[in-house]
Amino acid sequence: MAFLEINGVVKSFGGLRALQDVSFSVRQGEIRAIIGPNGAGKSTLFNVMTGLFPPDSGEVVFDGVRITGVLPFRIIRMGIGRSFQITNIFPRMTVFENVQVALFAHHRKSRNPFGMARRYPSVAAEALAILGQVGLSEKHELSASILSHGDQKRLEIAISLASRPRLLMLDEPTAGMSRFESRETVELLRTISREQGLTLVFTEHDMDIVFGISEKIVVLQQGGVIADGTPAEIKANPRVRKAYLGEETTES
Amino acid sequence: MDLSFLTVQVLSALRQAAFLFLISSGLTLIFGVLNILNFAHGSLYMLGAYFIYALTLHLTGPAGFVIALLAAPLGVAVVAVVIEMGLLRRIYVQEEIYQLLLTYSLVLIIDDLAKIVFGPEYKSIPKPDAISGAITIFGGTVPVYTLLVLGLAPAMALVLWYLLYKTRTGKIVRATSSDREMADALGINMSALFTLVFAFGAILAGFAGALAGPARTVFPGVGTEVIIESFVVVVIGGLGNLWGALIGSILIGTLETVGIVVFPEFEMALIYLLMVAILVVRPWGLFGRPLKVKALSDKNLGMEAQEISPVHFSMHPLVRLIPLALLLLVPLMAGRFYQYLLTQILIASLVAIAFNLLLGTTGLLSFGQAAFYGVGAYTVGLLATKAGFTPLPALLLAPVSGAVAAGLIGFFCVRLSGVHFAMLTLAFGQLVFAIVYKWYGFTGGDNGIQGIPIRPLPGGIDIASTQAMYYFALAVVGISVEILRRMRSSPFGATLKSIRENSQRAEYLGVNVKLYKWAAFVAAGAFTGLAGGLYTLMEKSISPDMIHWTKSAEPVLMTIIGGIYSFAGPAVGAAVFIVLNSYLVAWTENWALVLGLILLGMVLMLPGGVVGFINEKARGALTKRGWVRKWLFSKSTAS
Amino acid sequence: MAYLDLNVINTYYGRSHILFDVSLSIEKGEVVSLIGRNGAGKSTTFRSIIGLTPPRTGEVIFKGERISGLRAFRICRKGIGFVPEDRRCFPDLTVRENLEVAARREKATDTPWTVERVYDLFPRLRERERNLGSQLSGGEQQMLTIARTLMTNPEVLLLDEPSEGLAPLIVSLLAEMILRIRKEGVTVLLAEQNLHFCAKVSDRAFVIDKGSVKYEGTMKELLADDGIKEKYLAV
Known part of the structure; x- marks a missing residue:
């Protein structure tokens, strides 16, 4: 059985079919991209997969457990981390606190109302280690809101890593980054995936990145899967070309 | 008929x-x-x-x-x-x-x-x-x-x-x-x-x-x-919806008339009950839709929002002891009037700091805190008058009743946020007010209860004396404030802040956001109830005025005056508020006007509050002087 | 000096830098395409021109006058019309009301757009005159947002991905509309991912990728240039 399975997911919004019969599967440790033109349904698929709203039909199975209809916070506790397209951090907390609070949640310490947050040396060490991993150690005392966009994205990845996910879902992880920043981020993701055996599922519009790091790619168009395969297969696929270029006939 | x-x-x-x-x-x-x-x-x-x-x-x-x-x-x-x-x-x-x-x-x-x-x-x-x-x-x-x-x-x-x-x-x-x-x-x-x-x-x-x-x-x-009536109407109908306002007006108009004829005792309570019932089924009102955050940024109106930074230096622990020492010494220097004034400030501080656990820490604007204040005050008042309780056990039950009330009310409110949360807490608060105001048989109705017997504490300490009451309040408020302070600096507090900053992200950390909002609401309710109980012990009389919604506005004002993102801010605000109240009332009849102008000035010019302002200045002035920083402040953290 | 000029503009969303030194110039009466993939910066370019997300540096010059820095409603009143990509017709207003609220600058031209004239252009809208914006299909909503912007009698029309998510038949209808709008003397700047849709209606094209302009040329040249297509537009 696959690590993550999407089986026949359908989702409509007020008559508009956002996803129609989407199925594919991801094995453990894989780096998988989901691409498609605007409005193809990538974000909707992400939201269904992480429990923001349930699909009309179909199911998502993670590591043998059906997670459709499960509330987001429970899905996260099962080992799925998620980052968002629009940078999603805790802006008016320090960089360190951003990761610390995620670790509290992960270690089930959030509910402790009396111990001082700074008296958790193991959590602090872990937070600093994660910040080191994403290259933010030196900025850990700053307010997250004053970071550059690239640093904020990195912080978001750090927050997601803090819940020690087995599957990390990233919605356009390099959006708004400079070329240099994106390259660094991609390297970072690749390293993390390799070292920790983390499965990555991501959407991205930067094709250099998509083809640079993913092992398999699934292509959505108007809510349906039009291709699913290795980067080479996707590049050669005439339907994909058409979806992107709007060609009416296949040209060579 | x-x-x-x-x-x-x-x-x-x-x-x-x-x-x-x-x-x-x-x-x-x-x-x-x-x-x-x-x-x-x-x-x-x-x-x-x-x-x-x-x-x-x-x-x-x-x-x-x-x-x-x-x-x-x-x-x-x-x-x-x-x-x-x-x-x-x-x-x-x-x-x-x-x-x-x-x-x-x-x-x-x-x-x-x-x-x-x-x-x-x-x-x-x-x-x-x-x-x-x-x-x-x-x-x-x-x-x-x-x-x-x-x-x-x-x-x-x-x-x-x-x-x-x-x-x-x-x-x-x-x-x-x-x-x-x-x-x-x-x-x-x-x-x-x-x-x-x-x-x-x-x-x-x-x-x-x-x-x-x-x-x-x-x-x-x-x-x-x-x-308040029109808030009820528009919230029932759905904020921003004209048909909703029409239907809401007819519903409330009818209910008020029917209420006066059929249940004259509970006419007022009926409209809040209706509002609560409707919002429980339809949180956005009959015709309302969930509010989208409308993109209104600087470009629409040609200006930029001012960001209020919640990242503060926290005081060095030893520095924090100075105010406590001063408070202990006050009775040696000041007369009974000042002791009484300070007792009032202490109680108000507890209400405001507990309130700010919701507003400043969790980002929830509750407009119904007076309900818990009143529940605590009436718990002590009724137990002392009707059941002959001594002050300590009665006071111990005040936070319990405050927490129970907050638990019930919070259960319905925590799925909302922003204006809707404020309005629903306001409605619940007014519901409690309406019940207390009219239930003559039990609460004394609009007369309240006077001459509540306050028996001495164990050891013969008579808190009917101003000085003893002051020290008693100082002890109770001091312990409560320390608990609240620890709560805010705890992992729980950090989690509440993360909900304030970005509740969706918090949910995606695996945090059960509603449960945490509820827990914060209950904790605030408990301490507000305790403050209400202290009030009864101090004043020996209670009346429904203390539950009216305008009373719920007070902690909001105190917190804004003092500073929403600092722990001590609400206490400073409470002191400013009570002192202004006492002195201005003697000096002018128009103290509300002065308060209104101060509030207006704060909102327009110092949205971070007095403490926020001082903090901002202090940061500028003191970061250069290493030793000052070392002794006065510990690490910077987000409040 | 060109009719509409973007001179080295840089635009940010908060702290994130989106457009890098974008320069475009458009002549009166042209239909020009701005082609790029998702997130390339097409919408941001449009929002920079109309003033919804003003550029932080650089300037936008329209008919010799600097318009960057003006508020959006002033820029609209200067004669620039913006059709956003997500078809934001007013959901609680009828089709006719959607058009009426936008009517403006009737004296700016000899043959101003009226409700009747836009109905002639989009007969389908006449049939649905009394329906609410929220009751329209995707294609109808797209027509309505275009028609609504025409009611402001723009001299330049910014069309953001009009073909997106529409059935092929509607897309070719749309191409026809654009050509007719051009005949009325309106200059059109068209943002698209669909290269072949652009080929039908425009003469010149800019290719934008990662916030900067990578290519400028005639539509013919672009169609023939497999290198550019491969690099910036295809997968």
Whole structure:
């Protein structure tokens, strides 16, 4: 059985079919991209997969457990981390606190109302280690809101890593980054995936990145899967070309 | 039930609905377009009534009355234009709470100005003879004026409908309320439109006041009564929805009339019960939709939002002991008046700091904290009077009852946020108020309970003495504040902050956001209840006034004055508030005016509060001096 | 000097830098395409021109006058019309009301757009005149947002991905509309991902990728240039 399975997911919004019969599967440790033109349904698929709203039909199975209809916070506790397209951090907390609070949640310490947050040396060490991993150690005392966009994205990845996910879902992880920043981020993701055996599922519009790091790619168009395969297969696929270029006939 | 009685009741319900609709249609229109819930709307209503009062002093006869009826709302519109262009316009890009507070400061200012100009007494407005009589319909006696109202209000509703649906400007108003940015890109001048809509909403409120004035009476506090009713109407109907306002007005008008006839004891409670019932089933009201965060950024109105930084230096632990030492020494230096004043400040500080666990830490604006304060106070009062409890066990049960009340109320409120959360907590608070106010058999009704017997504490300490009470309050508040402080610095507190900053992200950390909001609400309720219990011990008398919604506004004001993002801020605010209150009351009768002006100034100029301001300055001045920083402050953390 | 000029503009969303030194110039009466993939910066370019997300540096010049820095409603009143990509017709207004609220600048041209004239252009809208914006299909909403912007009598029309998510038949209808709008003397700047849709209606094209302009040339040249297509537009 696959690590993550999407089986026949359908989702409509007020008559508009956002996803129609989407199925594919991801094995453990894989780096998988989901691409498609605007409005193809990538974000909707992400939201269904992480429990923001349930699909009309179909199911998502993670590591043998059906997670459709499960509330987001429970899905996260099962080992799925998620980052968002629009940078999603805790802006008016320090960089360190951003990761610390995620670790509290992960270690089930959030509910402790009396111990001082700074008296958790193991959590602090872990937070600093994660910040080191994403290259933010030196900025850990700053307010997250004053970071550059690239640093904020990195912080978001750090927050997601803090819940020690087995599957990390990233919605356009390099959006708004400079070329240099994106390259660094991609390297970072690749390293993390390799070292920790983390499965990555991501959407991205930067094709250099998509083809640079993913092992398999699934292509959505108007809510349906039009291709699913290795980067080479996707590049050669005439339907994909058409979806992107709007060609009416296949040209060579 | 005979026909004459029924006729009279139906017409009276409709008249009530007519007034409610005139007020709430303007309120909901302003909310729909400007996204501001205008607390001062009731005060605009009051101005309408005072203006017609002033005008009819000079204009007599039917013609004079008609002129006054038309001129009064226009006068209100002028006031509204000044408010919108001079004040509101500066804060459209600020957070919701500052908009609410600005309009609340206007309530204090306008009400007190009215008192200065027109005096504190009830005024009745003479009607011309032609419309002051009564006629008989189906055997029931109906005032002619009621018929006039029942003619004019629907006429005004028709005018409103015509303007919104048949004129180009009206269509633009409707378009803008669904998509501001698009309207902007289509060449619509948002600033001018906002002024227009605010003025028009004010005309509706002013007309309601001018029309209702002669039927009811007018007095300086009438606005705060009217505004709550209209909040109930628009929240039931759905914020920003005109049909909702119409249906809501008819529902509430009918319920009030039926309530007076069938359950005179619980007429007031009924409308809040209805509101709670509707919001539990439909959290956005009957016709409402969940509010989208409307993209209104600097570009729409040509300005930039001011960011209030919650990252503070926290004081070194030893530095924190200084105020405690001072507080211990006070009775040696100060007389009983100051001890009493300080006891008041201590109790208010506890309420404000507990409140700020919700607002500053979790980002929830509760407008119903007075309910828990009252529940705690009545718990101690009733146990001491009716069950002969001694102070300690009675006081121990105050936070328990506060927590239970908060647990029940919070269960319904925590799925909401922003204005809806504020309104639902307000409704629950008023529900508690209405019950306590009318339940003579148990709570003493509006008389409250006087002369509560306070027996000595174990060891013979008589807290009836001012000094003993001061030390007792200092001990209880000191321990509570320390618990609250630890709570805020704990992993739990950090999690609450993360919910404030980004509740969706918090959910995706695996945090059960609703549960945490609920827990914070219960904790705040418990400490507020405890403060209420202390109040009973100090004053030995209680009354429903302490549960009224205006009391719920106090911790909000204290927190804003002191500083929302610092732990000590609310306590500083409480001290400023109580001291101002005590001294200004002696010095001027218009202390609300002064308070309103201070609040207005804070919202416009120091949104971070006094402590936020000092912190900002201190950071600038002290970061350079290494040793000062080392001794005074420990690491910077987000509050 | 060109009719509409973007001179080295840089635009940010908060702290994130989106457009890098974008320069475009458009002549009167042209239909020019701005082609790029998702997130390339097409919408941001449009929002920079109309003033919804004003550029932080650089300037936008329209008919010799600097318009960057003006508020959106002023820029609209200067004669620039913006059709956003997500079809934001006013959902609670009828089709006719959607058009009426936008009517503006009738005196700016000899043959101003009226409700009747846009109905002639989009007959489908006449049939649905009394329906609410929220009751329209995707294609109808797209027509309505275009028609609504025409009611402001723009001299330049910014069309953001009009073909997105529409059935092929509607897309070719749309191409026809654009050509007719051009005949009325309106200059059109078209943002698209669909290269072949652009080929039908425009003469010149800019290719934008990662916030900067990578290519400028005639549509023919672009169609023939497999290198550019491969690099910036295809997968």
